[in-house]
Amino acid sequence: MNKLISFIWSIVLLLCLTFVSKAQQSTKLIYTDARELTMIGKAEKGKMFFHRLDTSAHKAIPGVVKSLATNSAGLAISFITNSSSISAKWCTSKQATANNMTGIAYEGMDLYIKRDGRWQYGGVARPVSHDCSEAMIVENMMPGEKECLLFLPTYDEVLSLSVGVDQGAELRPGTNPFKKQILVYGSSIVQGASASRPGLAYPAKLSRESGYNFINLGFSGNAKLEASVADMIAAMPMDAIILDCVPNPSPEELLARTNYLISTIRRSHPKIPIVCIQSVAREKGNFDKVVAARVALKDKYFKQEVNKLQKQDKDLYLIEADGLLGKDQEGTTDGIHPNDLGFDRMLQKIKPRILKILKRYRI
Amino acid sequence: MNKLISFIWSIVLLLCLTFVSKAQQSTKLIYTDARELTMIGKAEKGKMFFHRLDTSAHKAIPGVVKSLATNSAGLAISFITNSSSISAKWCTSKQATANNMTGIAYEGMDLYIKRDGRWQYGGVARPVSHDCSEAMIVENMMPGEKECLLFLPTYDEVLSLSVGVDQGAELRPGTNPFKKQILVYGSSIVQGASASRPGLAYPAKLSRESGYNFINLGFSGNAKLEASVADMIAAMPMDAIILDCVPNPSPEELLARTNYLISTIRRSHPKIPIVCIQSVAREKGNFDKVVAARVALKDKYFKQEVNKLQKQDKDLYLIEADGLLGKDQEGTTDGIHPNDLGFDRMLQKIKPRILKILKRYRI
Incomplete structure (x- = not known):
């Protein structure tokens, strides 16, 4: 008898929820330009809202790095709403998804809500x-205010974005929930390949899990430690810097450029921790x-150059790569x-x- | 001085390897039609080499299931070669990759080598x-014979495939390295969405890790426990059957069809273990x-129906879904x-x- 009552209740609940769902689907969605909300994850303010860098302010960096700086990797829109649904309309460049990424990661988005x-x-x-898409991200949510972060595409340039909520619901800019500024300079791996969605790129995941603001300066295939890029990074006001930049340069480039990159940053930032990471890209x-030999x-070479500098620099750290992806070669x-x-x-x-190092510096 | 010698040796080694690599690149590749090699992962033999099922032999199953049975999920080509490189030329349907999968998983392949x-x-x-592609899969390998498994696309129909090796190298059919026949019937999750490459679909991973032959009968969005599909599965000679089929049917379909599916299989297979798994798809x-309510x-419903049958069936098992993807909602x-x-x-x-159950039956 109890089972019968429980069964009937389940049916009633499902019917009610389905009815609510249908009703909500017919609720009009009101869209707000994301530029009226809060952008987080940038290394510096700039006039291009959806770009990671204002490349017009960095004339010396290579053209391909400028182009990659238009990809919105690591950027997120912070907002607060009491809507029961959240949707998006957005346009990106016409570029197609790379074969080692999902469309959601490359040119789509994912939403996190604080609970x-x-x-x-x-x-x-x-x-x-x-190019242009409209999508319902989540619906049928419980009433109440939600603090949201919408992570933007990791590999495409966002040309426009509007966030949709139920008619009558409130939508207002959020704050940056992450403290301090910790730059992560690196390759495609930093930029977000091959996380299955933007919020799973490792700097974004580190931010959510630690509360620190890890800033994504991953430049796919082009984190080659150029002097112009070193100069640009050195000029940025940062509390710590992570250099995960072994994968892209040739061995010779790495040998020739590591010292300049680290020394240049150190001159501008005499006291901050600089954490170097060896190449995680090794299963190939x-x-x-x-x-394997390369x-x-x-x-x-990287270890050798870092070790040399460490002799006079107690705030320079090295994380070695061995075992970072596990031992079974299934992690790529x-x-x-x-x-x-x-x-x-x-x-x-x-x-x-990393967290232990940051704690040591009271960051 | 030791460091200088070690440095010079590193350079010499890299130059030698680069030279070998360049020489190998100019080695002519000789292609062999995969139909001359060994296909593994099928539930039954059939005249369509690259299809999971010979759908002409299963007239009663729904058209959409027939269509999905042409996708090569879980199939792999077994071969042995002493080549230093392995490449592939293949054609699939013109279908584009789904936005929740990589191109490599959807219409590409991955190679495993036993070591x-x-x-x-x-x-x-x-x-x-x-549609058609050619790709170098691996090169610069050490000499010696390699036992290989090339996992085929999980979501596309393979129209042709040739495996390339160095001119003069041997290439011959392998054997099936996996024992017994364990069918996994289910949804897109069984078929392989959203593993990042074909060999990471869970039945394939289970096979490699356990040595058992887990057969992929995942039908994306269409594992709806239809009577015709139940009849088809029941007729297949299997040593164990896993039913991971909660995600696709409606609650009503599941309630109405679970008993028929399990009872029909049981009538044909009075003694084999049947393992039922609740829905892993829940983070949405x-x-x-x-x-969540659905x-x-x-x-x-699934548990209720399985529990009823378990009263007279000691060889029927249920794995509950709670916590299967972890507790942080980052697993999808x-x-x-x-x-x-x-x-x-x-x-x-x-x-x-699963392995404990198989062991109990001395499978």
Whole structure:
């Protein structure tokens, strides 16, 4: 008898919720330009709202780095709403998704909502074309105010974005929930390949899990330690800097440029911690002995250059790469870029190290 | 002085390897039609080499299931070669990649090579178009014979495939390295969404890690427990069957069809273990209360129906879904489909349960 009553209640509840859902679907959605909300995750303010850098202010950096700086990796829109649903309309460049990424990561978005003191997955904005899309991210939410972060595409340039809420619901800019400024300079792995959605790129995950503001300066295939980029980074007001930049340069470039990169940053920032990470990209060398030797040589050169500087620099740290992705070679999408499992394993190793360093400096 | 010698040796080694690599690149590749090699992962033999099922032999199953049975999820080509490189030329349908998957998973391939008694990641075949592609999967390998498994696209129909090796190298069919026949019937999650490459779909990973032959009968969005599909599965000669089929049917369909599915299989297989799994797809309901209620109701109905049958069936098992993807909601790509982190967590929970059951039956 109890089972029958419980069964009937389940049906009634489902019917009610379905009815609420249908009613909500017919609620008109009101869209607000994201430029009226709060953008977080930038290294510096600039006149291009959706770009990571104002490239007109950095004339010396290579053209390809400027182009990648238009990708919105690590940027997120902070807002507060009491709406029961959240949707998005957005346009990106016409560029198609790379074969080692999902469309959601490359040119879509994901939403996090703070609940019980923790940033929790809320939904995804799936791209329905390579340029403009509209998507319902989450609906049928409980009443009440929600603090939201909408992570923007990691590999495309956002041309426009509007956030939709129920007619009559409040939508207002949020604050930046993350403290301090910690720059992460690196390759495609920093930019977010091959996390399955933007919020799973490792700097974004580090921010949510630690409360620090990790800023994504990952430049896919082009984190080559150029002097102009070193000069640009050195001029940025940062509390700590992470250099995860071994994967892209050749061994010779790495040998020639590591000292300049670190020394230049150190001159502008005499006291901040600088944390260097060896190349996580190594599974392609599991059977390819040329790749394995190349990665080993780059790691060796990087370590050697960092070690030299460490002799006079007690605030310079090195995290070695061995075992960062686990031991089973299942942590990448393509032998180079960590998948979500690889990123999770990597964070389990580097997060405590980084947080311990930040704590030591009372950051 | 020792450091200088070690440095010079590193340079010499890299130059040698680069030279070998360049020489290998100019080695002519000889392609062999995959139909001359060994196909593994099928539930039954059939005249369509690259299809999971010979759909002409299963006239009663729904058209959409027939269509999905042409996708090569879970199929792999087994071969042995002493080549230093392995490449592929293949054609799939013109279908574009879904936004919650990578191109590599959807219409590309990945290679595993057995080393030290373990299947290890060898490389990926990246699709360069939505129809025909050619890709170098791995090169610069050490001499010697390699036992290989090339996992085919999880979401596309393969129209042709040739495997390339160095001119003069041997290439011959392998054997099926996996024992017994364990069918996994389910949704897109079984088919492989959203693993980042084909070999990370969970039945494939289970096979490599356990040595059992887990057969992928995942039908994206269409594992709806239809009577015709139940009849088809029941007729297949299997040593165990896993039913991970809660995500697709409506609660009503699940309530109406679970008994028929299980009873029909049981009549044909009086003694084999049948393992039922509740819905792993639940993060979309983290904030959406309609989705949460729907998933909970389906899990409840499924459990209820399985529990009823368990009263007279001691070989029927249920794995409950709670916590299968972890507790942080970071284990999916889109709130529905596990990403590689989610699959890893899921396997850590279900693999020991499944292996214990198989052991009990001396399978």
